[in-house]
Amino acid sequence: AQKVTQAQTEISVVEKEDVTLDCVYETRDTTYYLFWYKQPPSGELVFLIRRNSFDEQNEISGRYSWNFQKSTSSFNFTITASQVVDSAVYFCALSSPSGSARQLTFGSGTQLTVLP
């Protein structure tokens, strides 16, 4: 069975603070993919990153960075120097062969509010 847990339901930070969104996953597969999506108030899901299970290198893209650790089955997302425009719901998701047709298993999401 696959499962993605985002324990933080809501987070509020003040602009320019750093914030880390946690994601813990469960899968029996050795090959799998992890994703982060952003859902702003408009509703559209915006793809942020995909990471495969064989690549544990951390990735940085501008103010965004991701820390993938297989030992703890975690794929955490950090926003540095947060901005008001970062306010959104962020979803972590998992795709693996156990899920038919490479379906995505979503976490419950973390509502991030960045205050001015």
Added chain:
Amino acid sequence: GAVVSQHPSRVICKSGTSVKIECRSLDFQATTMFWYRQFPKKSLMLMATSNEGSKATYEQGVEKDKFLINHASLTLSTLTVTSAHPEDSSFYICSARDVAGDVKTQYFGPGTRLLVL
């Protein structure tokens, strides 16, 4: 690239009517599209997997006669909510994978807000 559109973006209908939602991949071909439903402040729930040229695969608990899916071309999938009732009011989102590109990533449409009165 990898743009997915949905139409309409918002629809209000009377109870008992049917509503059709279109999902299009604008700049790529998609043999597989996915339909999700999202309730307020909740995560996305997969309803069905739409396969071009064949029947859709529905998730457990989703009524296939209630939510009709047609994937007639490599760029278009439609979801028809038949005889809609107020409990069908929700945010419906589709996604697609680029068959010739990054097949591991799903790209999402902007969603359709359905309100059944």
